[in-house]
Amino acid sequence: MKESPTARRRALGQALRELRIAAGKNTAEAAALLECSESKIRKIEYGDVPTKVAERNALMAAYGATEEDTAEIHSLAKGANQRGWWQSYRGAVPRWFQRFVGLESAAAEIRTYEVELVPGLLQTESYAHALINSGNPGMPQSEIESRLKVRTERQERLLKDGARLVVVMSEAAIRRVVGGPSVMSEQLTLLLDIQQQAEVEIQVIPYAAGAHPATGFPFVLLRFPDDVAPSLAYTESLTSAAYHDRQADVDTYTLTFDRLRAIALSPADSAALMRQAAEELQT
Structure with a gap:
């Protein structure tokens, strides 16, 4: 475990x-x-x-x-009452999000669908900084830095632990220019680089695909090793989160994710679209 x-x-x-x-x-x-x-x-x-x-x-x-x-x-x-690594960043992780970070740390596979933004696990520091600033005007710099450190550590632990990451994004996530053209260009470059890793797969649903089963509803599916716990689906709002662990709910989210992958571009074609989006930022 x-x-x-x-x-x-x-x-x-x-x-x-x-x-x-x-x-x-x-x-x-x-x-x-x-x-x-x-x-x-x-x-x-x-x-x-x-x-x-x-x-x-x-x-x-x-x-x-x-x-x-x-x-x-x-x-x-044994170990269930220990403090998680994220608890050392006091105030940087909202209480309603702490449970997710802990579960994410133990997942064998993370499947995520995003509508408007690049998933947190794949964000560059500049991209994440721009998001935090836009959503929390006036936040002290020290708190911003703490939040960035948490995000960075989540990314590092994911890569170190070898969890499989499967990402499906709407084209809007790669077209929305967060932080300006240079920040977005850097973000797209990271996506292209990280997709070369064996345990990461990224697919993009193009605008041309039209409506689909999860239009407007981002979610995350966590699958754990057999000796840890059953799979669950995770959704969140601005101030809270929901954990869907009834088997019927998990099955629905799993089926929906499979459908999203089926209508999304292949990883290779998704990379081509991201490369095109990056080039358009230079013009």
């Missing part, structure tokens, strides 16, 4: 949830066991909060956990 306390907590929570359901207990009964709110039980099962040894033991005893179940829970709990 990749070292990510968020992923470990999610796997731990998933295991506890499965034990609860198998025992025929609801979240209200689990909450009564720990003398806490149902909200806390849901947060434990979604991996949003750490758990204490006494809490885990009480739940396992009530759920009738076998020795094998108990060993698995104790194994998953």
Whole structure:
């Protein structure tokens, strides 16, 4: 398992949830066991909060956990309460986004569809700087630098850990000139360079493709190693995020992503379009 306390907590929570359901207990009964709110039980099962040894033991005893179940829970709990690397950048990662960064760090494959912008994992520093400035006028330079460092570390960890990255972008993402022609030209050059890496694939949906199943709805799919947790889909707004981990939802997002790839240009043709867009910035 990749070292990510968020992923470990999610796997731990998933295991506890499965034990609860198998025992025929609801979240209200689990909450009564720990003398806490149902909200806390849901947060434990979604991996949003750490758990204490006494809490885990009480739940396992009530759920009738076998020795094998108990060993698995104790194994998953190791490292689950540690701080994630992103927590050292205080204030730079919104609380609602921290869970995603932790899960992303543990993913074996990241599939993302973007409508208007180059995905954060592929942004140059200048491009990201321009975005942060445009969306947060007046933000202190120190906070901007912290956000840029988080983005850079996310990129470096992705490349170091060898996770597969599959990107589908609308043509709008490569045509929208963020930060001026020179910044955008540099960004397109990076996309062309990074596409040469074996674990990165980039496709562009041209304007000519018209409407499609995800028109206007960017999302990310995270697939984890078998021993970590089930796949999930992630969507976000300006101030919050949603995690879709019901199998039916994951299947819908997966099917949609497959359809997007089918209507998008091939990686080679996508590269040609990006190269054309870069050349037009020079004229």
